[in-house]
Amino acid sequence: MRSDLSLGGSATQPQVTERISLIADLDDDDADDRPDGEGAFVSPAARVDLVTLDARFTGATLSPTRGREHARLVANGKLFGWGERLPPGVQLQGLSPGRTVLVARWPNGRETGISVDVHGVTMRDGQRRPVDMASQRASLQRTPPARVDLDDVDQVIDDPDVLRVVLRSPEGTPLGPITVESVSAEGAPLDTTADLRLLRTSCGPEASSELACVATAPLRFVVDDVDRRHPLIAARSIKAEVGGAIVVRDAKGKKLQAIRVAGPRRTEAGPIGRYRLAIRPIVMRLSPGGAPSVGGTDAGAIAALRQELAVASGIWGQCGISFGPLSQMDVKVVNPPPPYLVALGDDVGLPASGGEVRLRVEGKPLSFSTKKGWSTRQAALELARVAEKAGLKAAISENARISSGAAPSVDVALRRADGQLATAELVSSSDPTMSVSVGAVDLSDGLQHFGDTDSVAGTIEERTLVKSVDDGDPRTIEVIVVPFFGGGGRIGESFIGSDGSSMRNVVIIDRAGVRARRTSLTLAHELGHVILDEPGHPDDYGIDTPTLLMDSDASDGSPFGPRRLTVDDCVRAVRQSGPGSRIPLLTEWKLSPLKYPTR
Numbered sequence: 001m002r003s004d005l006s007l008g009g010s011a012t013q014p015q016v017t018e019r020i021s022l023i024a025d026l027d028d029d030d031a032d033d034r035p036d037g038e039g040a041f042v043s044p045a046a047r048v049d050l051v052t053l054d055a056r057f058t059g060a061t062l063s064p065t066r067g068r069e070h071a072r073l074v075a076n077g078k079l080f081g082w083g084e085r086l087p088p089g090v091q092l093q094g095l096s097p098g099r100t101v102l103v104a105r106w107p108n109g110r111e112t113g114i115s116v117d118v119h120g121v122t123m124r125d126g127q128r129r130p131v132d133m134a135s136q137r138a139s140l141q142r143t144p145p146a147r148v149d150l151d152d153v154d155q156v157i158d159d160p161d162v163l164r165v166v167l168r169s170p171e172g173t174p175l176g177p178i179t180v181e182s183v184s185a186e187g188a189p190l191d192t193t194a195d196l197r198l199l200r201t202s203c204g205p206e207a208s209s210e211l212a213c214v215a216t217a218p219l220r221f222v223v224d225d226v227d228r229r230h231p232l233i234a235a236r237s238i239k240a241e242v243g244g245a246i247v248v249r250d251a252k253g254k255k256l257q258a259i260r261v262a263g264p265r266r267t268e269a270g271p272i273g274r275y276r277l278a279i280r281p282i283v284m285r286l287s288p289g290g291a292p293s294v295g296g297t298d299a300g301a302i303a304a305l306r307q308e309l310a311v312a313s314g315i316w317g318q319c320g321i322s323f324g325p326l327s328q329m330d331v332k333v334v335n336p337p338p339p340y341l342v343a344l345g346d347d348v349g350l351p352a353s354g355g356e357v358r359l360r361v362e363g364k365p366l367s368f369s370t371k372k373g374w375s376t377r378q379a380a381l382e383l384a385r386v387a388e389k390a391g392l393k394a395a396i397s398e399n400a401r402i403s404s405g406a407a408p409s410v411d412v413a414l415r416r417a418d419g420q421l422a423t424a425e426l427v428s429s430s431d432p433t434m435s436v437s438v439g440a441v442d443l444s445d446g447l448q449h450f451g452d453t454d455s456v457a458g459t460i461e462e463r464t465l466v467k468s469v470d471d472g473d474p475r476t477i478e479v480i481v482v483p484f485f486g487g488g489g490r491i492g493e494s495f496i497g498s499d500g501s502s503m504r505n506v507v508i509i510d511r512a513g514v515r516a517r518r519t520s521l522t523l524a525h526e527l528g529h530v531i532l533d534e535p536g537h538p539d540d541y542g543i544d545t546p547t548l549l550m551d552s553d554a555s556d557g558s559p560f561g562p563r564r565l566t567v568d569d570c571v572r573a574v575r576q577s578g579p580g581s582r583i584p585l586l587t588e589w590k591l592s593p594l595k596y597p598t599r
């Protein structure tokens with residue numbers, strides 16, 4: 001014990017014989033958007049940072065002789081007055097850094113002094129602004145590694161995501177070494193730092209002179225090992241995820257304070273919290289009943305796609321976007337569809353000249369006549385009419401007009417009465433202008449992908465594939481894995497909302513796209529086109545930034561590779577796909593309390 005412990009040990013006040021260490025409880029452990037040390041009731045989830053007085057104090061009273069503003073008493077979550085007889089289990093809660101001196105008095109007349117040291121455990125951003133542990137969030141790193149002067153704790157750093165931990169302690173009573181732990185959105189430990197070096201820093205102009213302050217290096221909260229392990233930043237990086245938390249612990253592993261992880265703190269549209277993106281992941285089999293496109297077995301395919309989704313979800317965490325708990329994500333392994341899709345005007349969408357179209361559906365003849373001047377849509381309606389008359393189900397979907405097309409092509413999906421996709425075959429068509437074709441998926445030669453002219457509509461093979469698995473809910477994104485694309489080169493593609501296509505919010509990747517994840521983050525990139533509703537790439541406009549996720553041609557497995565999202569990307573994502581958009585892909589996902597692991 002130090003000699004300055006005799007605080008208030010004057011003739012009228014008893015000697016200080018005990019010391020209690022508290023943390024100013026300004027984080028938000030019950031996720032009610034209010035610091036735990038504010039308000040008249042402390043909910044059970046928010047009591048984790050309180051110190052329970054031991055049984056010796058039952059029946060005694062506690063009265064502050066100085067610094068009463070730094071701490072308060074709480075009994076069963078309710079405020080408890082100073083000077084009243086203490087029932088069992090009363091707790092002390094820190095409110096602000098500083099020293100409170102208490103006198104404990106027992107009914108038998110015994111008195112003693114207690115020094116309560118309340119420590120501040122807070123954060124400061126790269127611009128040296130304080131970050132509120134309750135109302136603000138830690139954000140994931142959107143800047144490539146850069147060197148900082150680790151000896152200059154007051155250096156201003158041009159990085160919107162780094163945070164320093166700042167400790168404020170009553171002079172002479174430092175908290176000692178700290179570590180920082182990262183906790184997942186499910187409350188599981190994700191990563192932890194070694195003891196962090198603490199350097200003396202200014203406590204700020206308004207702080208009382210009895211405080212001494214130290215701060216850590218600017219910490220980076222990163223999405224994966226690529227960013228965690230780079231030698232330039234390894235000592236100050238820790239893996240984190242949206243919905244989780246950054247927990248500051250003392251040398252014994254006790255939680256001091258925590259801050260939750262969500263989207264960027266500062267954007268032109270205000271802070272971005274947490275959003276959830278609904279994804280329907282689907283792995284195609286090579287043939288009906290055959291092997292899946294990736295992973296060898298069904299279990300392997302599910303694991304491979306979940307892993308790829310975890311990587312993409314982590315990357316989009318830079319914008320506060322999460323795909324939800326991936327272990328619960330239902331990955332479907334499905335057969336390629338039979339030839340069930342009849343496309344009218346698949347080439348250039350010319351109107352009909354009149355003729356007869358003869359099909360064979362489920363082994364039975366089905367024919368209809370076109371009339372001169374009919375649009376593709378009129379012909380599709382006629383096909384649907386005769387199909388329904390024959391006991392089938394028909395669903396019409398119009399495709400986006402391709403650049404050279406006179407009119408949009410129209411697809412008719414045929415199903416049996418039991419809802420299963422029908423098998424159709426074109427026998428003949430005598431209409432000389434309107435083309436009629438039946439789409440078939442044959443993955444053995446790769447999926448025929450769109451070129452420049454038909455990109456908005458997709459090829460008939462792509463449409464046959466996608467429309468066979470579409471759930472009809474435009475607010476979900478279908479992610480479909482195929483073995484490979486025909487023609488070579490491409491490993492992923494996306495169909496986005498603004499194309500006006502009947503196929504929207506769909507991403508197709510091949511197994512090379514799954515395997516290449518560490519270098520090109522294919523799925524995260526293709527999802528970016530959908531989330532941002534943006535077909536282009538920043539480098540299309542002459543700004544080549546190879547560290548950006550949406551760069552078109554970068555391939556680099558280092559932290560300097562294409563993996564970063566800008567704050568403008570995040571604002572655009574919320575504007576184009578957020579709750580206020582025309583087809584909201586992102587739903588707001590409020591943070592719920594985490595139960596921090598104890599050590």
Ligand SMILES: [Zn+2]
Nearest residue numbers: 525529537552
């Ligand atoms: Zn792209």
